[in-house]
Amino acid sequence: MPTRHLTADEVRDAERASGHLLTDGTLMRRAAHGVAQVVAGELRSTGGCYGRSVGVVVGAGDNGGDALFAAADLARRGVATHAVLLAPDKAHPAGLSAFRAAGGRVGDQLPDGLDVVIDGVVGIGGRGPLRPAAAEVFDALGPETTIVAVDLPSGVDADTGEVHTPAVRADITVTFGFPRRAHLLAAPVCGRVVVVDIGIGDPAGEFDGSSKTVSPQLFSYSDEDIDWPLPGPGDDKYTQGVVGIIAGSHRYPGAAILATGAAVTATSGMTRYVGSAHAEVVAHFPEVVAAPDLADAGRVQAWVVGPGMGTDDAALTTLRTVLDTDLPVLLDADALTVVAEHPELVARRAAPTLLTPHAGEFARLTGAGVGADRLAAVADLASRWSLTVLLKGRITLIAEPSGRVVGNDAGSSWAATAGAGDVLSGIAGSLLAAGRSPQEAGAAAARVHARAAELASCGAPIGASALLGALRPAIREFTAPRGRTRTGTPRSSR
Numbered sequence: 001m002p003t004r005h006l007t008a009d010e011v012r013d014a015e016r017a018s019g020h021l022l023t024d025g026t027l028m029r030r031a032a033h034g035v036a037q038v039v040a041g042e043l044r045s046t047g048g049c050y051g052r053s054v055g056v057v058v059g060a061g062d063n064g065g066d067a068l069f070a071a072a073d074l075a076r077r078g079v080a081t082h083a084v085l086l087a088p089d090k091a092h093p094a095g096l097s098a099f100r101a102a103g104g105r106v107g108d109q110l111p112d113g114l115d116v117v118i119d120g121v122v123g124i125g126g127r128g129p130l131r132p133a134a135a136e137v138f139d140a141l142g143p144e145t146t147i148v149a150v151d152l153p154s155g156v157d158a159d160t161g162e163v164h165t166p167a168v169r170a171d172i173t174v175t176f177g178f179p180r181r182a183h184l185l186a187a188p189v190c191g192r193v194v195v196v197d198i199g200i201g202d203p204a205g206e207f208d209g210s211s212k213t214v215s216p217q218l219f220s221y222s223d224e225d226i227d228w229p230l231p232g233p234g235d236d237k238y239t240q241g242v243v244g245i246i247a248g249s250h251r252y253p254g255a256a257i258l259a260t261g262a263a264v265t266a267t268s269g270m271t272r273y274v275g276s277a278h279a280e281v282v283a284h285f286p287e288v289v290a291a292p293d294l295a296d297a298g299r300v301q302a303w304v305v306g307p308g309m310g311t312d313d314a315a316l317t318t319l320r321t322v323l324d325t326d327l328p329v330l331l332d333a334d335a336l337t338v339v340a341e342h343p344e345l346v347a348r349r350a351a352p353t354l355l356t357p358h359a360g361e362f363a364r365l366t367g368a369g370v371g372a373d374r375l376a377a378v379a380d381l382a383s384r385w386s387l388t389v390l391l392k393g394r395i396t397l398i399a400e401p402s403g404r405v406v407g408n409d410a411g412s413s414w415a416a417t418a419g420a421g422d423v424l425s426g427i428a429g430s431l432l433a434a435g436r437s438p439q440e441a442g443a444a445a446a447r448v449h450a451r452a453a454e455l456a457s458c459g460a461p462i463g464a465s466a467l468l469g470a471l472r473p474a475i476r477e478f479t480a481p482r483g484r485t486r487t488g489t490p491r492s493s494r
């Protein structure tokens with residue numbers, strides 16, 4: 001089931017709704033215990049708790065309270081604990097008393113060589129960057145120290161995920177009840193995210209697109225949420241969806257080969273190619289049915305248009321023809337440049353439409369940069385243009401006009417290489433042809449693409465050909481154990 005990522009206001013609503021659990025401090029005790037458990041687990045995995053040393057950096061709010069109570073808990077397990085109070089007059093009084101009572105020491109700076117430092121500077125109440133006094137404490141830490149952030153790494157905006165400069169880079173982030181938006185949008189600085197149950201409920205419940213719920217709504221998928229199309233006993237090459245790729249050229253065949261190769265690999269449906277690189281494509285993938293002109297293309301269930309196709313009048317004509325159909329269409333690269341000049345091409349489209357811009361193409365489409373709030377930017381474009389937008393990046397965001405956004409953390413940045421976008425468009429296009437919605441197609445393609453990059457890389461740089469080569473083993477990870485429901489219905493048909 002997809003995970004919803006809450007805003008800071010939603011978290012506060014959920015906490016308030018828990019009534020006395022909030023006011024009598026139960027929630028904070030539970031949160032602190034969760035932090036202490038995670039830190040203790042970290043210490044145990046490297047030799048045990050007793051005699052180890054932990055520091056806490058304590059801000060002016062309840063985030064600091066969590067950290068102080070957690071440190072008190074650890075002190076009772078035999079851990080030497082040291083605190084730096086950034087605002088001594090405002091440090092959480094009960095937390096500070098508990099910390100001192102457990103034997104914790106307060107000083108102006110942390111000793112060297114600590115095993116773990118707990119970031120309790122700010123959580124969902126934080127605004128802007130880490131302030132200089134706090135930054136100095138974190139900058140002094142050596143590489144041997146594990147940083148555990150309470151709720152959020154301080155200096156990261158809870159709602160937009162903007163990573164201010166400076167901000168804490170955590171190895172582990174411990175949060176409470178529900179993940180916040182920043183845990184996905186700023187995943188690279190959160191490290192491993194642990195969600196501790198403190199007994200609060202989701203204030204908005206299931207997203208139903210009603211005006212009661214905040215918009216946009218951000219979700220992340222696990223591997224189990226990916227429903228990859230598999231051929232059933234009654235399928236043939238046509239029933240699984242035929243995708244048509246319009247990309248590249250005789251002079252620049254690379255995009256054509258990568259996008260078409262990805263489509264061939266992604267599903268068992270048929271792949272057609274249209275364009276002047278037809279001979280090169282067939283030389284690489286003899287199973288592709290290729291034609292130089294759109295008029296001779298044959299029937300498809302979805303089109304991918306754009307990578308390396310050029311932006312001339314011929315491209316505009318092709319694009320107009322394809323967008324005039326009632327078929328699902330994915331637009332990438334040069335097609336996005338053309339659409340930026342001619343937004344009327346997609347304005348009245350009712351059929352499923354998926355735009356897959358990177359940040360530069362997004363700026364071309366909107367006339368403004370993505371900015372610090374990528375989620376708001378992509379959701380706004382999807383809503384204004386009434387289509388689905390997949391904004392590429394380390395965290396890929398796929399926004400529907402309804403305000404539902406799915407985010408995918410690639411987990412690494414090895415896919416930031418020329419031609420990787422062509423591969424993504426081929427994968428997503430074949431999923432569109434298989435009947436997936438633009439958001440489902442985009443989310444599944446982004447996840448498998450990221451996995452392929454990791455498999456291909458194993459820690460070394462890769463090119464798009466290597467990425468394409470790793471696509472099949474990556475897909476296997478999503479299909480092998482979960483092909484059918486217990487009644488035998490193919491999941492893809494549900």
Ligand SMILES: NC(=O)C1=CN([C@@H]2O[C@H](COP(=O)(O)OP(=O)(O)OC[C@H]3O[C@@H](n4cnc5c(N)ncnc54)[C@H](O)[C@@H]3O)[C@@H](O)[C@H]2O)[C@@H](O)CC1
Binds near residue numbers: 062063176
């Ligand atoms: N409300 C609750 O019952 C619970 C709250 N919890 C914790 O409480 C946190 C929220 O507490 P608060 O609302 O007190 O807010 P925070 O503790 O996140 O921060 C607010 C304080 O930090 C200051 N501040 C803001 N930006 C700053 C910056 N960049 N540098 C330094 N100081 C800055 C503010 O002036 C304010 O004093 C959560 O993140 C979570 O850790 C948990 O204990 C769970 C239960």
Ligand SMILES: [K+]
Binds near residue numbers: 120122149150153
């Ligand atoms: K924090």
